[in-house]
Amino acid sequence: VTCDLLITGAKGLVQVRESHYGPVAGKAMDELPVMPDAWISVSNGRISGYGPMSGMPSFNAKKKIDAQGRFVFPSFVDSHTHLVFAASREEEFEMKIKGLSYQEIAKRGGGILNSARKLREASEESLIEATLQRAKEIITSGTGAVEIKSGYGLTLESELKMLRVARKVGELSPLTVRTTFLGAHAVPDGMSRPHYVKQLTEEMIPAVGESGLADYIDVFCEEGFFSPEETIAIANRGKEFGMKPRIHANQLARSGGVQAAVACGAVSADHLEQMGDEEIEALKSSDVMPTALPGAAFFLGLPYPPARRMISEGLPLAIASDFNPGSCPTGNMPLMLSLACIAMKLTPAEAFNASTLNTALTLGLEREMGSITRGKLANLIITRPAPSVTHLPYAFGSPMADTVILKGSIVTAS
Numbered sequence: 001v002t003c004d005l006l007i008t009g010a011k012g013l014v015q016v017r018e019s020h021y022g023p024v025a026g027k028a029m030d031e032l033p034v035m036p037d038a039w040i041s042v043s044n045g046r047i048s049g050y051g052p053m054s055g056m057p058s059f060n061a062k063k064k065i066d067a068q069g070r071f072v073f074p075s076f077v078d079s080h081t082h083l084v085f086a087a088s089r090e091e092e093f094e095m096k097i098k099g100l101s102y103q104e105i106a107k108r109g110g111g112i113l114n115s116a117r118k119l120r121e122a123s124e125e126s127l128i129e130a131t132l133q134r135a136k137e138i139i140t141s142g143t144g145a146v147e148i149k150s151g152y153g154l155t156l157e158s159e160l161k162m163l164r165v166a167r168k169v170g171e172l173s174p175l176t177v178r179t180t181f182l183g184a185h186a187v188p189d190g191m192s193r194p195h196y197v198k199q200l201t202e203e204m205i206p207a208v209g210e211s212g213l214a215d216y217i218d219v220f221c222e223e224g225f226f227s228p229e230e231t232i233a234i235a236n237r238g239k240e241f242g243m244k245p246r247i248h249a250n251q252l253a254r255s256g257g258v259q260a261a262v263a264c265g266a267v268s269a270d271h272l273e274q275m276g277d278e279e280i281e282a283l284k285s286s287d288v289m290p291t292a293l294p295g296a297a298f299f300l301g302l303p304y305p306p307a308r309r310m311i312s313e314g315l316p317l318a319i320a321s322d323f324n325p326g327s328c329p330t331g332n333m334p335l336m337l338s339l340a341c342i343a344m345k346l347t348p349a350e351a352f353n354a355s356t357l358n359t360a361l362t363l364g365l366e367r368e369m370g371s372i373t374r375g376k377l378a379n380l381i382i383t384r385p386a387p388s389v390t391h392l393p394y395a396f397g398s399p400m401a402d403t404v405i406l407k408g409s410i411v412t413a414s
């Protein structure tokens with residue numbers, strides 16, 4: 001048999017699925033199929049075969065890697081990031097340490113509007129360079145696909161600039177990129193909310209839609225940001241231009257974000273730090289993917305989503321990073337998994353399903369990635385030596401990936 005790349009001697013192929021393209025929900029989230037002592041082959045950038053070492057056919061491989069007892073995982077799919085930004089915001093970090101809340105910092109000229117001022121001044125070239133650097137960082141930690149939102153522009157021109165940068169990063173890096181228009185991230189300085197909502201629905205959404213630069217539309221549904229009614233109107237307008245909604249919901253308060261996400265048929269409702277019975281019932285009656293962003297809850301000192309309860313009620317759960325300068329200045333997915341296990345009491349199996357198959361589904365990438373499946377893209381992590389799968393989220397803060405392979409090519413190697 002010929003192939004481009006052959007990996008032998010894997011301690012286990014993790015998340016091996018003959019075929020699986022739907023959400024992983026409820027009890028099934030705790031099932032993580034592992035094929036022990038195995039090989040895997042890659043051809044034309046895709047997984048061409050795998051099986052136990054005992055029955056390995058003889059291969060004519062262009063390149064071989066001996067995994068030497070390491071695990072092989074599918075790469076992570078990070079379904080929520082704000083990867084394009086001009087500058088970090090560590091000055092707010094100090095304010096937070098001294099006790100100011102996210103909302104108080106925003107009132108003092110920090111927050112999203114601070115990032116928006118900096119982004120408007122930044123050149124497209126400098127943004128591409130900074131974002132590529134972050135792309136490299138998340139690839140090294142095992143991410144293979146990423147959703148990138150705009151939302152620090154808040155004018156048509158700057159929002160389009162962000163979306164062009166995101167698309168460009170998808171061309172220049174081996175990451176698979178999906179883009180989201182988040183013009184409704186905050187109301188720009190000196191404008192009334194009704195006026196901005198009108199501008200969004202009448203001018204910005206049609207222009208972004210026609211540009212083809214955004215795959216999805218997002219709204220920060222929150223007290224002091226956008227109301228559920230505005231969220232639904234903005235999301236529905238986005239749908240008219242081919243952008244499916246994914247919603248920032250229930251981060252700071254039970255402000256109706258989850259119900260708004262359900263009402264507009266969003267692919268996901270993200271954050272969910274503030275949840276009650278009604279929100280959970282609403283999710284159960286829908287196909288909206290509940291998405292936890294444990295890095296942001298950790299960084300802001302917020303409560304974590306009631307993940308155990310959601311899963312025990314049969315819901316699926318996704319986990320993403322929310323990489324952004326204000327509430328989660330890292331996109332390290334292995335760290336997000338550790339936080340999910342430690343703070344949200346997810347099992348390692350649940351955390352891996354949440355950050356591979358379930359996130360892939362929300363980005364329409366379920367036929368391309370999220371599991372080790374014949375025909376899917378060869379987006380693979382060869383881990384550092386570890387005695388078990390559980391060891392990886394247990395050893396929080398330690399790098400998980402030794403070698404990362406994206407679309408069949410080795411992109412990092414130790």
Ligand code: NIG
Nearest residue numbers: 111112220296322324326327
């Ligand atoms: O997902 N909540 C809104 N947006 C981001 C934070 C943005 C910022 O502070 O720059 C989030 O946490």
Ligand code: FE
Nearest residue numbers: 080082248322
């Ligand atoms: Fe976010």
